[in-house]
Amino acid sequence: MKTFMSIIKFDYLQRTRSYSFLITLCISLAVAYTFVPEPNSSYSTIRISDYVGYYNAAWFGYVTAIMTSVFLSLVGFYLVNSGIKTDQVTKIGQITSATPASNFKYLFSKVFSNFLVLSTIVFIVFVMSILLFFLYNDGFPFELSQFIIPYVLIPIPAMFFIAVLAVVCEVLFKKYSVIQNISFFFLFSAMVFSTSPTENQFVLDPFGTKIVIHQMEESVKDILQVDEQTSLSIGYVLGNVEKPKKFEFNGMSFPISFLLSRIAWMLLSTILIIVISPFFHRFNTKDRLKIIGTTPKLFHKREVKEIVLSNLHKSEIDYGIFSLVKTELVLLFRKGKRWLWIINLIGMVLLAIIPIEIAYPLILPVLWFLQVHRLSEISSKEIYHNVHYFAFSSHKPLGRLLTSQLIAGITMILFLASPLLIRSIILKDFSSVGFIIMGSAFIVLLASALGILTKGKKLFEILFFIITYANINKIPLADYFGGLAHSSDYIVSLIIGTIALGIIGFLTRRYQLRK
Amino acid sequence: MTLEIQNISKKYNRNKYGLKDFSITIEKGILGLLGPNGAGKSTLLKMIATVSKPTKGVIILNKNNIVKDANYMRKQLGFLPQDFGVYPNLNAFEFLEYIAAMKGIGGSNLKSKIEQLLDGLNLLDAARKPIGSYSGGMKQRVGIAQALLNDPKIVIFDEPTVGLDPEERVRFRNLISDLAQDCIVILSSHIVSDIDTIADQVAVMKNGSLLSYGNQEKLIKHVDQKVFSIIINKEQLGGFKNNQIVVSTSRKEGMLDVRYISETPVEHSIPQQANLEDAYLFLTKRN
Structure with missing residues (x-):
């Protein structure tokens, strides 16, 4: 006892x-x-x-x-x-x-x-x-x-x-x-x-x-x-x-x-x-899989090599962020089990085929919510995975790394919404297209800002759940992606809110880096 | 190339310092940082690596204050932290590409350079497997590889030999010696044998302060003619430890052969040749 x-x-x-x-x-x-x-x-x-x-x-x-x-x-x-x-x-x-x-x-x-x-x-x-x-x-x-x-x-x-x-x-x-x-x-x-x-x-x-x-x-x-x-x-x-x-x-x-x-x-x-x-697994989980069983040669190598510094290729400077965005996307797509992407694909098919009145206000927020585990650590995974020493001592971590994370997050969210975006473009409903893009930026920036602020993912997960629950119940105040009709004041408020989230995330990360 | 650390302090609260008025000038070669746990080694290294900022003082690299201009240091830094993680869903190749992108390294040679590094660290066979499936030693080697991606001029290794087997340790020492031809290499450890064979200069730290700094001969002078051995029985050891700095004990025909440091040796003691470990223990334990 x-x-x-x-x-x-x-x-x-x-x-x-x-x-x-x-x-x-x-x-x-x-x-x-x-x-x-x-x-x-x-x-x-x-x-x-x-x-x-x-x-x-x-x-x-x-x-x-x-x-x-x-x-x-x-x-x-x-x-x-x-x-x-x-x-x-x-x-x-x-x-x-x-x-x-x-x-x-x-x-x-x-x-x-x-x-x-x-x-x-x-x-x-x-x-x-x-x-x-x-x-x-x-x-x-x-x-x-x-x-x-x-x-x-x-x-x-x-x-x-x-x-x-x-x-x-x-x-x-x-x-x-x-x-x-x-x-x-x-x-x-x-x-x-x-x-x-x-x-x-x-x-x-x-x-x-x-x-x-x-x-x-x-x-x-x-x-x-x-x-x-x-x-x-x-x-x-x-x-x-x-x-x-x-x-x-x-x-x-x-x-x-x-x-x-x-x-x-x-x-x-x-x-x-x-x-x-x-x-209960009693923590007997597969932390290290395959490698011991399938590649014993790693531990019995005949030829042991060493790094010869003089033979190494000289590194070239490249301050572009394409490679960072690419890897951030890989990290987002590989997060979680692969077969769970079947659910995402089903969601995307639903966005493409069911009436837009249901697809837009109901399927889209649920499909985006299913990415909660990906988005929630978009800007806090360095700390969660203990990679922050590398990340924060890299070249311009604020302008390059954080920007890449946001671009990757928005790209993934828009990819999931792509069937709906294409339908809206075909219907020449450009306000919906704009709203969906704005919504993707809002939710990714919210995830990023809360992740940076709390150095964790719980708060965003809880908030995203509440927002999605409110979306399904068609509560106008929670509609960040334009599933319901809104006044221009609301749209302006959403844009201001999105920008504010970006600024909060950026300034907080800058403060953390300086500290 | 000169790295000057001038009067830096790291203050956590009113009475707690991670580092206090620490000054040192480091030239090309290998600096070994020795100190017990909590001495402030990692705090110092994080500040040099621009991960953390000093509360007071400046760090100057080639006349550039890196506390203000962190990117100047970052462009030429290779840093292996004591306790680092990886993204388990990436393989070693992808992870190194990612770190290279963070460091602002690219170009057509990048892929072959990563291959060279992985090959040199005997990781090429596993390079396409998720790092989440790697052993501790393999992860440590990935950490070493990332530190070398950008042809660094300052290389910081914080407790680098953790998880490496004896053979890997030997190869790692060779690598460090090779690096030191052109770079400043700072190596921290609380294991003296990791340092004594390769370091040109040694700094001993305790409680956030520098106790001694210089080449090994200079440090060993602290204990010159102060190291002795004596045979005692088991029961005497407790009392003996209270009065002397005991370096080591070994069993000998039912008795104990005790190596110790003292200004005034006990009767029947035999003088011994002092080494770096004796100096380290003398400096860190005498107070």
């Missing part, structure tokens, strides 16, 4: 002491601030028909708990789904695998560590929700239980489920991070959009949010005196010009079946870890 606690403790400390975790906490705080809109704001987060609750303690507690459960389940997976991989990269895993710790013990410690990381964010949001209550207080009394009960019952078990899911995906899909991303994307969408019309089915909701929303809908139906379905919106709905009407929500008493289901989700998750434990 002591070793188990030690693994959890040090793993947790290692993760939470990182710069990216600090940034994630700051973003979580900023997002939590928007969970309950300021009384005069023009957006809503949870709204049933034209109704929102009175700003009492229950509304703050339950709404922020629901939003935390959904939002953090969405991004939390990406935040914690590399715990085992990190151990592999840092070689800690090899040391751990040589200890008596069982697979289950190791995996379960990872689950707990994931859970602690996510719970830390939940706690921060919990504190923020109380602050928000006092900030927007309408004269209602403060009731701590209206905050504690929903947080304990809704996001905390959900976070445990996500912590388990992250470990399960890492064990089952090993190095295939792109499959992890896609699988979770679909699983999450299925879980969020599945309906639970009866009380019995609320127990099947891992996020634990639907029972509360159902209760809120029932309260509004009572006011409206109708039986039919009310229109419910969860998430950020912009442009609410009319002020919402208010209804009273005083929390709810959860049925015993729901309470048991929350415990059952956690127990079932634990059982899942027991089931997958035998499949």
Whole structure:
């Protein structure tokens, strides 16, 4: 038990002491601030028909708990789904695998560590929700239980489920991070959009949010005196010009079946870890393949040669960046397993053949999102692969190397979009062509800037996932590639934003090089 | 060709220095940097390689301040860091082409030059295989090859023999001697035997400061007539170590033959010929 606690403790400390975790906490705080809109704001987060609750303690507690459960389940997976991989990269895993710790013990410690990381964010949001209550207080009394009960019952078990899911995906899909991303994307969408019309089915909701929303809908139906379905919106709905009407929500008493289901989700998750434990690779991965088996002659050479400096060809100066761009492209294309390019090719075929109204706003962002593992390390791979001593002591690393990385990234993204670009050119839809090019520059510059800023890839991965999720839900604010109609102001803002990202990335890298 | 390092310091926080008021002038030939772990060797080498900047002081190469004009150094630098990585999906040939492009090297001869380097380092057979499948020693040889791509005039090797087998070490020493005919070669290690056979000059560092600098004879003078050996039993060793700088111990007929450094030898001690390792241990352990 002591070793188990030690693994959890040090793993947790290692993760939470990182710069990216600090940034994630700051973003979580900023997002939590928007969970309950300021009384005069023009957006809503949870709204049933034209109704929102009175700003009492229950509304703050339950709404922020629901939003935390959904939002953090969405991004939390990406935040914690590399715990085992990190151990592999840092070689800690090899040391751990040589200890008596069982697979289950190791995996379960990872689950707990994931859970602690996510719970830390939940706690921060919990504190923020109380602050928000006092900030927007309408004269209602403060009731701590209206905050504690929903947080304990809704996001905390959900976070445990996500912590388990992250470990399960890492064990089952090993190095295939792109499959992890896609699988979770679909699983999450299925879980969020599945309906639970009866009380019995609320127990099947891992996020634990639907029972509360159902209760809120029932309260509004009572006011409206109708039986039919009310229109419910969860998430950020912009442009609410009319002020919402208010209804009273005083929390709810959860049925015993729901309470048991929350415990059952956690127990079932634990059982899942027991089931997958035998499949864990225990860091016995193929770090060095083929070469020992296939080329023994390397180790038994008869003729041993030496470098004769005087015989070496003289080097010639060439400050062009073509070779750099070429190799950056090779690195991008070779990243990940080759067969995964089949998915990209299918996406490109879809872009070429299905109606442009679907291909442009839906297929293109998903196809680009599938490159998340390539883009996320576009300007941070030197550090990730420990090649930065070569890169940063090279000739003009800022102007040549960074530029090459950006050109290569944009080229790859545009290559993937090429069927759509060709169709748009044939249709003489040059605004779409311009928008797609702008979108490719935006997403590559975003990846580069965030990679340089954080020296890692997590933040971009999480953000790109949220943006793509918003793209699929056709939220205009997240449309960076012109899939929806926009005003000229929006286009100008996007251009300015793209330029700003380029400047931020450039200046930060320059600062890092000078330091 | 002269490399002048003038009063450089690297300050990490109010009380912590990686390097403090360090000055040295390096001429053509091989400079061996010796020092225990944490002495500041890598910090110094990173600053010379323009990867890191000093908090204070200047580094002058042929009258050019490379702290301000890093590209002047980079054009003629070959740098093998202590702990470097590779892109595992590239093969050795592609990786070297990539590094060459970063260094601003190209032209029609590049491919044949890479082949020559890989051949000379016995990597040609594996040159088309992903570097991710290479052993530690093979990766180290790729690192050596990249340092030589641009006909460097300043070559920095930080702990270069890590991962090389004894035969490769010998070949590497020959290569360094060859390089030193026209270049400044700076070689760091905490293993004295890596340095003593080839270095023209040796600098001993500790805690970010220069303890001593000069040719091997000059350094050895620090311990001239101070190295002795004595036969003691096992139980005496603990107490002996508390009072003397012990260089080595070896078993001899159930007793211990102890080589040590001292101003005032213990009774029955036998004087020994001093060497660079004695000088290094004396300089780094006396305080």
